Every structure is written in structure tokens, then in C-alpha cells.
Amino acid sequence: MSDQTKSSEFFRWPAIRNDIFPSIVVFLVALPLCLGIAIASGAPPAAGLISGIVGGLVVGFLAGSPLQVSGPAAGLTVIVYGLFEKYDIQLVMLTVVLAGLMQIAAGSLKLGQWFRAVSPAVVKGMLAGIGMLIFCSQFHIMIDDQPRKGLEVGGVHLEAGLANLLTIPQAIGRVFAFDESKSHHLAAGLGLLTIVVIVCWKMTPKKFQLVPGPLLGVLAATLISEFFDVPIRRLGESIPDSFLSSFVFPDLAIWGTAPFGAILASAAGLALVASAETLLCATAVDQMHDGQRTNYDRELLAQGVGNSVCGLIGGLPITGVIVRSAANVGAGGKSRWSAIMHGAWLLLFVAFLPFLLKQIPVACLAAVLVYTGYKLVNPASIRELARYGKSEVAIYFATMIMIVTTDLLIGVMTGIVLAACKLLYVFSHLEIKRVEDPSGENLTLYLIGTATFMRLPMLASELEKVPANSQLHINLERLSYIDHACLDLLMTWEKQHEATGGSLAIDWDGLAARFYERYGDKRRTESSGEAEDSRTAIKNTVGSK
Incomplete structure (x- = not known):
């Protein structure tokens, strides 16, 4: 199908009509998350809405x-x-x-696939670390x-993430102090209600879950706080009466005097994490449907274009979510169309109904992110990684x-370095057992691990120890x-050993079995003759060089 045909199909009414309902569902999911993520980022709530749009x-x-x-x-x-x-x-x-400009450059240079070359253990560890930080702060x-x-603590300065984690018991104590002059217990009650609604809603039949649990949780907490006039913090003045007044435009005088070295380093870290998260998310989304695959x-x-626009109008950075x-x-x-229209619904809502957003308690948005942080930690991922070895865990x-x-960058770089060290170890580790x-006429060498040129001296040393006129079997x-x-x-070495009256038998079947077992018994039994021919061909080809 030509690009022109695809374009005409895209703008046809049936294609648009099909995605109207999904776009509304996405809008309802995005609304509380845009607000909550903005607050968690230390930015005005409107900045999260700008990024969602x-x-x-x-x-x-x-x-x-x-x-x-x-979105954010x-x-x-x-x-x-x-x-x-x-x-x-x-x-x-x-x-x-x-x-954003760095992402545009990377996309233009066809570097999209390279951003996916990160160990799953590092990615899941990154998400877990971020989840812990979100949980503790929110x-x-x-x-x-x-x-x-x-x-x-004892003259040692602890960073914000660890400080928030260690002071959670102190925060819980404030809740149970029931001080009427403060709102800790009231806010905690509404936050807990929000989380309970989200969790319970997941237990309902799937046809009901098209209405997102976070939205219901925020709605329930907001209605109760309004009905009982609960004295807690609300978005209030954080939401301007006119959405247009939320936009912040560049001040070129400030930009001209910026510390560009530090700014570039921060931008590179942001671009790296945002790109990796986006493209890993895209891979996960591809596994959820049978339609068009991702062009990375x-x-x-x-x-990159989206982040550049967000930066020019005062929005938060975005990724695929x-x-x-x-x-x-x-x-x-x-x-x-569903993603496009969800942005349109967000724009219409904040443009014409900002007074509704002002009544939302900050505590219930934080509760949504507390639950989100817990889900990011995802203990099930530890069990999944354990299948591939303790080193991944x-x-x-x-x-x-x-x-x-x-901090995030040090943590991610630590994970990448450890993954690289593991890879180096795997591709350089060889254990040789001699039986x-x-x-003393029959010997067996068991090769365990990976036999590469890096371990060639070790293998040569073991072969030199084999007595002349002996029969050697190498188990692979x-x-x-x-x-x-x-x-x-x-x-x-086989040619030299045979000249002394010895012999060499290599367990090609053992090595081939490791390959064929990946394809199941059917592939392995389809053509054992072909497998034998392949092994012979390899041996003859290498031996002739």
C-alpha cells in the first residue's frame, strides 16, 4: 500500500470513528496521572496537562x-x-x-534500535528504583x-530518596497522632480510600474496567471531601482560571546566560532515560496487538519533537507511557487517532472546566502515584529474572x-557497568575438567562455558598435557x-596428535543439541542426517584451513 493510500485511509471517517471510545478511555486514565506526575515533579499541575496535550x-x-x-x-x-x-x-x-533536539538527532541518524540495547535487569531495576522513590516521596x-x-544521620547526609524512605515511620506516627489542628489523618484517610477504590475496581468484571480505577478513586475522594468539607489541601490556586495563562515561553536573555555545560549534561541524561523508556514501552505495546509494528x-x-514543543511552552518532558x-x-x-483525540479531550476539559480540577484534593493524586510506585517495583519481575541466574537479580x-x-543516572550507569561486566565474564569464562x-590411555576433557580466543591459551595448555599415543574425547x-x-x-592439534598414534573424538552432537533444543523436539528430529552433514562440514571446513 502506498503512502498516499495509507494517508487517505487514515483520514477516513470509519478509522476516526473506531477510535473515539478508546480515546475517551485514555483521556480518563491520563487526566489524574498528568496532574499527579506534575505535582510529584515539583512543577505546576498545569505543566502536566500541557504535556499530556x-x-x-x-x-x-x-x-x-x-x-x-x-505524556508525562x-x-x-x-x-x-x-x-x-x-x-x-x-x-x-x-x-x-x-x-528533545538530541532525540530528533538520534532518530534522524537511525539510532532508535540502539536505545533498546539495555539489559532487562537494568531496565527493571531502574523502574523499581523509580517506583521506590515515587512511593516514598508521594x-x-x-x-x-x-x-x-x-x-x-550521624554527620552523614542522606539523599532525598533514602531520607523519604527512612522517615515513613515518622509520617505514620503523625497520622495516628490525630491532631485536630492538622490534616494528616484526614488526608491519609482520603488517600487510603483512593487506593482501596483502585484495588477493588481491578476485581470487577473487565467490561467495567474500561472506566479507569484511578479516575474513580480521585472522583470518590473529591466528592467525599466536598460533601463533608474536609479541610485538606486542594489543587485550588495551582490551576489558573484561564488555561492560556498556564503557558510559559522562553526568556532568551536567561537562556543566553545559562550554564550550558551543566544544562547539556542534564539534557543528555534526560534524553537517554526518556528514549529508553519510550522504546521499551513501544516494544511492550507491540506484544499487545497484531497491528502495525513500531518504527523506532x-x-x-x-x-524529540514533542519534548522540544513542551520545553518551548512550559510543559514537562514526555515519554511513551x-x-x-x-x-x-x-x-x-x-x-x-485514539492518542490524538485523547489530547483533544484534555485540551477541551482544561479550557472549559478548570473549576472542577481546583476541587481535587492533592492527597488523592498522591495516592494514585503511591499505588503507581508500588506497581513499578513489581516483585514478580524478580522471579522472572531469577530464571536467568542470580547475577541478573x-x-x-x-x-x-x-x-x-x-540518584537515577548513577544507578542506571551502575547497572549498565555491571551488565557489561557480566557479559565480559560470560564470553571469557571457560572451565576445563580433565577425567x-x-x-592413562583414554582421557576426556569437559569444556564448560564459552570457548573464545580469550581462553585459547588455557585450552592449548590443557591439550599440551595430553600424552602422545592416547585417545582423547572432548565433551561439549x-x-x-x-x-x-x-x-x-x-x-x-588433532592432526599433530594423530601423527603420534593418538586419536581425537569431539562431541559435536553435544554442541549441536544445545542449538536444536531451542527449536523443540520436532526441529531436532526432522533431519538428523542434515545435522550430521552440517557438523561434518564444519569440521572439514575448519580442518582444511
Whole structure:
């Protein structure tokens, strides 16, 4: 189908009509999350709404992943909060613009696939660390308290994430103090109600779950707080009467005097994390449906355009968001129209009904993020990683702990370095076990691990110890890989050994079995003759060189 035909199909009414209902569902999911993520990021709530609108109306049209929905993401709250701690809003905007330009450049250079080359243990550890930070900081906001910016313990300064975690028992004590002059217990009650509604709603039949639980939780808490006139913090003055007054535009004088070295470093970190989260989310969304697959370079470019626009008008940085995307697929979304229209619904709502947003208690939005943080930790992912070895679990925990105790970038880099060290170990580790009969005429060498040129001296040393005129058997059942250098060594040594009256038998079947078992018994039994021919061909080819 030509591009012109695809374009005409895209703008036809049946395609638009099909995505109206899914777009409403995504809008209802996005509304409370946009507000809550903005508050968690230390930004005005309107900034989250601006980003949600841009994620729909701008990124939606350009997206390379047709069913992925973009907007402000919980995974970026830690980075954005740190930016607002260091810079004023003008420099934060500049950082977001530069991050967007970096994404545009990466997409134009066809680097989209490379952003996916991150170990799953690092990604899941990153999400778990972010989830812990969100949970701990929003727990304090959920009880109408302030999150900690740091903590001094025995002369040692603890970063905000660890400080928030360690002071949760203190926060719980404030709730149960029932001080009528403060609102901690009232806010906690509404927050707990919000979480209970979200959890209970997940137990209802799926046909009802098209109405998102977070929206119902926020709605229930807001109605109760209004009916009983509960004295707690609300969005109130954070939402302007006119949405147009929420936009913040660049001040070129401030941008011209910005510390560009520090800004560029912050932008690079933001671009890296946002791109990785977006493209991993796109991969997950592709597994949820049978439609058009993701064009990663186009998706990366679209995200860059969206972030550049957000930075120019005072919005938060955006990524592809799995919660909204899953809601889109589950509601029956078929094209980019659902993401586009959800941005339009957000725009219409904040333009004409801002007074409704002002009544929302801050505690119930924080409760939505407390639940979101818990889901990001996802203990089930630990069991899944454990299937691939203890080292994967260790990388997961190292990444998570470093993020919580230091910062996001250090945590992610720690995980990447550990994953690289593991990869180096796997591709350089070779264990050789020698077994011989009492006569010393029959020997077996068991090769375990990976036989590459890096372990060629070890293999050569073991072969040199084999007595002349002996029969050597090399068992490859527990060998995962052997490269050409080691194969060439074996073939050359075989010729020399045969000249002394000895023999060499290599367990090619053991190595081949490791390959064929990946395809099941059917593939393995289809043509054992072909397998034998292949092994013979390999041996002859290497031996002839």
C-alpha cells in the first residue's frame, strides 16, 4: 500500500470513528496521572496537562508506534524534580528543549534500535528504583506533609530518596497522632480510600474496567471531601482560571546566560532515560496487538519533537507511557487517532472546566502515584529474572539500591557497568575438567562455558598435557559457544596428535543439541542426517584451513 493510500485511509471517517471510545478511555486514565506526575515533579499541575496535550496532538500525529500514548511519565519524575531543585523554570525548559533536539538527532541518524540495547535487569531495576522513590516521596504528600529533601544521620547526609524512605515511620506516627489542628489523618484517610477504590475496581468484571480505577478513586475522594468539607489541601490556586495563562515561553536573555555545560549534561541524561523508556514501552505495546509494528527511529524523532514543543511552552518532558498505552489497546484502539483525540479531550476539559480540577484534593493524586510506585517495583519481575541466574537479580537490586541511595543516572550507569561486566565474564569464562582412566590411555576433557580466543591459551595448555599415543574425547555438552580460533586449534592439534598414534573424538552432537533444543523436539528430529552433514562440514571446513 502506498503512502498516499495509507494517508487517505487514515483520514477516513470509519478509522476516526473506531477510535473515539478508546480515546475517551485514555483521556480518563491520563487526566489524574498528568496532574499527579506534575505535582510529584515539583512543577505546576498545569505543566502536566500541557504535556499530556502535546503528547496527543503533536506526538500522536508523528508517532512511529501507532497505539502508544505519550505524556508525562512517572519514570521521569525523579529527574524532573532534580531539575527544578537546581534550576528555575526557564532553565528547566531549556533542558527539555535540548533533550528533545538530541532525540530528533538520534532518530534522524537511525539510532532508535540502539536505545533498546539495555539489559532487562537494568531496565527493571531502574523502574523499581523509580517506583521506590515515587512511593516514598508521594507517601508524605498523601498525608498532607512535605517530602524530605535530605537527612543528616550521624554527620552523614542522606539523599532525598533514602531520607523519604527512612522517615515513613515518622509520617505514620503523625497520622495516628490525630491532631485536630492538622490534616494528616484526614488526608491519609482520603488517600487510603483512593487506593482501596483502585484495588477493588481491578476485581470487577473487565467490561467495567474500561472506566479507569484511578479516575474513580480521585472522583470518590473529591466528592467525599466536598460533601463533608474536609479541610485538606486542594489543587485550588495551582490551576489558573484561564488555561492560556498556564503557558510559559522562553526568556532568551536567561537562556543566553545559562550554564550550558551543566544544562547539556542534564539534557543528555534526560534524553537517554526518556528514549529508553519510550522504546521499551513501544516494544511492550507491540506484544499487545497484531497491528502495525513500531518504527523506532520515527518514534524517537516524534518524541524529540514533542519534548522540544513542551520545553518551548512550559510543559514537562514526555515519554511513551505503558499505563495509557495498555488502556488504549484494551479499549480497542486501532490507529494513532485514539492518542490524538485523547489530547483533544484534555485540551477541551482544561479550557472549559478548570473549576472542577481546583476541587481535587492533592492527597488523592498522591495516592494514585503511591499505588503507581508500588506497581513499578513489581516483585514478580524478580522471579522472572531469577530464571536467568542470580547475577541478573544482583544487577536488578544494585541498580535499584543505587538509584534510591544516590540518584537515577548513577544507578542506571551502575547497572549498565555491571551488565557489561557480566557479559565480559560470560564470553571469557571457560572451565576445563580433565577425567582419565587408570591406564592413562583414554582421557576426556569437559569444556564448560564459552570457548573464545580469550581462553585459547588455557585450552592449548590443557591439550599440551595430553600424552602422545592416547585417545582423547572432548565433551561439549555444557559448552554454550566456541569460536573459530578454538575450533582451528582443535583441528590443528588433532592432526599433530594423530601423527603420534593418538586419536581425537569431539562431541559435536553435544554442541549441536544445545542449538536444536531451542527449536523443540520436532526441529531436532526432522533431519538428523542434515545435522550430521552440517557438523561434518564444519569440521572439514575448519580442518582444511
